[in-house]
Amino acid sequence: MKRLLIARHAKSSWKDTDLSDFERPLNKRGKRDLQTIIPILSHLHIRTDEILTSPALRTRLTANALSVVTQPKNIQPTEVARLYSASWETLLDVTSNIDNLHDTVTIVGHNPGLTEFVNALGNIGFDNVPTLGIIIFDLDISHWREIGPGCGTMRLYLTPKLVPDL
Secondary structure, three states: OEEEEEEEOOOEOOOOOOOOHHHOOEOHHHHHHHHHHHHHHHHOOOOOOEEEEOOOHHHHHHHHHHHHHHOOOOOOOEEOHHHOOOOHHHHHHHHHOOOOOOOEEEEEEOOOHHHHHHHHHHOOOOOOOOOOOEEEEEEOOOOHHHOOOOOEEEEEEEOHHHOOOO
16 A cells, blocks of 8 residues: 655745746745644554655645654755646656655646646545645555556645634
8 A cells, every 4th residue: 555645835925926927935824724634644644655746836845844853864855857837647657667666745736737637636626635634545556556546545634724713
């Protein structure tokens, strides 16, 4: 069995219109949402062997924040150029090429491909994975190369809006 944590980047800023889509940073809400989600992941002892992220600034910042609680110290997220604006088929291809030594992997990416990938893996019908939406799948596979539509069972769906204000 393999486990896949899929995360959409936190909310990004459109404030600086001179920046390209690729260069957009996180906005205040995105940073605040990370501070909401990180303690929950820590409390649940969510761990991952590797984090693969789109090289866009907002995904790198999200992956770096998540890596603080989901990975052993000193392991940095790996940027994968193909994850920027990836289709669900590209996400599937990237995932199928993960080193089989890793049992649990995180992917941080973008919509609409991310939502389509989640729907394909779990045969579920999300209209939209929201910003900083996190879905964890247990995959009924022994090797990453076996990943495909319908092989996942969703174990967790978490978004900042699902976390009650305390």
